[in-house]
Amino acid sequence: MRLSIIGAGYVGLVSGAAFAEFGHDVIIMDIDRERIAKLQRGIVPIHEPGLDRLLDKNSDRISYTSNMEEAVREADIHFICVWTPPLEDGSADLSAVRAVARELGKQFVKLKVKTPIIVTKSTVPVGTGVAIQRLVRQSYKGDFSVVSNPEFLRESQAVADMLRPDRIVVGSNDPDAAKTIAGVYHDVNAPIIMTDLATAEMIKYAANAFLATKISFINEVANICEIVGADVERVAEGIGHDPRIGKAFLKAGMGYGGSCFPKDVRALHQFSNASGYDFKLLKSVIEVNEQQRQMIVDKVNKHLKILNGKNILVLGLAFKAHTDDVRESGALDIIERLQIQGANITAFDPLALLNAKKKLNDLVILVGNAHEGAVGADAIIVATEWPDFKELDWERIQSVMRKPLIIDGRNLLDPSEMRKLKFIYEGVGR
Ligand code: NAD
Numbered sequence: 001m002r003l004s005i006i007g008a009g010y011v012g013l014v015s016g017a018a019f020a021e022f023g024h025d026v027i028i029m030d031i032d033r034e035r036i037a038k039l040q041r042g043i044v045p046i047h048e049p050g051l052d053r054l055l056d057k058n059s060d061r062i063s064y065t066s067n068m069e070e071a072v073r074e075a076d077i078h079f080i081c082v083w084t085p086p087l088e089d090g091s092a093d094l095s096a097v098r099a100v101a102r103e104l105g106k107q108f109v110k111l112k113v114k115t116p117i118i119v120t121k122s123t124v125p126v127g128t129g130v131a132i133q134r135l136v137r138q139s140y141k142g143d144f145s146v147v148s149n150p151e152f153l154r155e156s157q158a159v160a161d162m163l164r165p166d167r168i169v170v171g172s173n174d175p176d177a178a179k180t181i182a183g184v185y186h187d188v189n190a191p192i193i194m195t196d197l198a199t200a201e202m203i204k205y206a207a208n209a210f211l212a213t214k215i216s217f218i219n220e221v222a223n224i225c226e227i228v229g230a231d232v233e234r235v236a237e238g239i240g241h242d243p244r245i246g247k248a249f250l251k252a253g254m255g256y257g258g259s260c261f262p263k264d265v266r267a268l269h270q271f272s273n274a275s276g277y278d279f280k281l282l283k284s285v286i287e288v289n290e291q292q293r294q295m296i297v298d299k300v301n302k303h304l305k306i307l308n309g310k311n312i313l314v315l316g317l318a319f320k321a322h323t324d325d326v327r328e329s330g331a332l333d334i335i336e337r338l339q340i341q342g343a344n345i346t347a348f349d350p351l352a353l354l355n356a357k358k359k360l361n362d363l364v365i366l367v368g369n370a371h372e373g374a375v376g377a378d379a380i381i382v383a384t385e386w387p388d389f390k391e392l393d394w395e396r397i398q399s400v401m402r403k404p405l406i407i408d409g410r411n412l413l414d415p416s417e418m419r420k421l422k423f424i425y426e427g428v429g430r
Pocket residue numbers: 006007008009010011012029030031032035081082083084096097099100121122123124151152153154155259260
């Protein structure tokens with residue numbers, strides 16, 4: 001099949017590479033010319049393990065362009081993979097999706113295409129597929145279909161998730177178009193769930209909101225564990241063996257971050273409200289997530305009292321390990337809260353320093369390794385669960401700190417080991 005991918009970000013590039021691997025001809029389009037120029041030179045603009053190899057392996061089936069006319073000429077099925085960031089009120093900003101829909105309509109007319117299919121892979125609220133139909137119809141009067149094919153990949157495992165998904169959701173009000181899109185995945189061994197348009201759009205939000213709810217739930221369990229003297233890590237183990245609960249997403253910490261959970265939970269809450277339904281549970285999920293970050297700051301305050309002039313090393317800036325992505329990272333949020341109280345912040349991350357630098361103010365000193373940052377520190381906060389942090393020479397770090405305090409926001413380190421090394425150690429719920 002001839003496919004176009006509109007939007008060359010995490011989802012677009014990984015989907016494009018995987019579709020080419022499945023044997024399709026793929027043209028990847030983005031309005032960011034610099035990004036496209038890089039891709040044309042073989043430079044992958046994001047960090048995603050295995051993506052460069054997959055793009056390279058299938059390079060004879062993949063082309064890149066910043067020209068929508070070319071994308072429409074070279075493909076019959078168009079996957080919208082552009083961003084849908086949050087607006088001030090929590091709703092999804094659909095301006096990029098709308099711009100693409102209008103442009104597709106115009107190009108369909110200009111190039112006299114026959115029965116094209118538009119697929120939304122971007123995460124979009126229920127009703128967006130129908131809105132896209134309306135926008136395209138403003139210029140194009142021929143037959144076309146809209147299909148929702150939400151994406152469930154995780155950053156840092158995106159290639160594996162795309163090649164071996166646990167399910168594929170295809171939603172459309174046109175059964176033939178839905179069958180065609182299911183056919184894009186002919187080689188993939190995964191259940192295909194065929195639904196109508198609205199249901200597929202809802203599945204994506206329900207999935208992210210449920211996972212976020214699991215995280216907020218275990219964080220609340222952690223907080224009560226601290227009060228009553230139980231260990232949340234063991235509680236998570238104890239409940240996770242029950243297959244009805246499952247082990248995944250029961251890691252207590254500083255709350256969920258990243259470009260999707262915070263925005264999608266808020267968007268589902270917002271569009272439920274706008275539809276006349278008060279989704280009470282989600283309101284609490286959001287509040288608990290906020291509270292969890294403040295609790296890390298409260299733990300620092302508990303030990304250091306006044307933060308003005310205190311030196312704090314933040315270990316980890318990415319929103320989770322194995323990525324350079326700092327969007328809605330808990331680390332950045334906590335740094336801001338500490339700076340308001342006058343703390344001097346030093347920070348280190350094995351991969352995300354460059355991206356973090358663009359978001360942090362000049363007062364934050366970024367260092368090339370943890371040991372350098374620990375000299376004279378009054379506290380260390382572990383903010384990302386990088387496995388490398390476990391292997392640090394903690395004895396040496398202890399010897400150069402002004403006060404040997406560790407606030408482990410990810411329950412990464414072994415509390416008894418740390419206490420043996422004469423650290424004051426605080427995790428979350430243990
Ligand atoms: P991203 O920010 O990495 O990339 C988006 C790309 O879209 C950018 O390269 C941008 O230049 C391009 N773009 C914006 N407007 C455009 C336009 N009018 N025409 C062409 N290109 C345009 O975004 P992402 O992380 O890949 O997310 C894309 C969508 O997929 C979002 O809706 C997101 O919620 C969803 N999603 C993301 C993930 C993830 O892990 N990142 C997983 C599942 C779903």
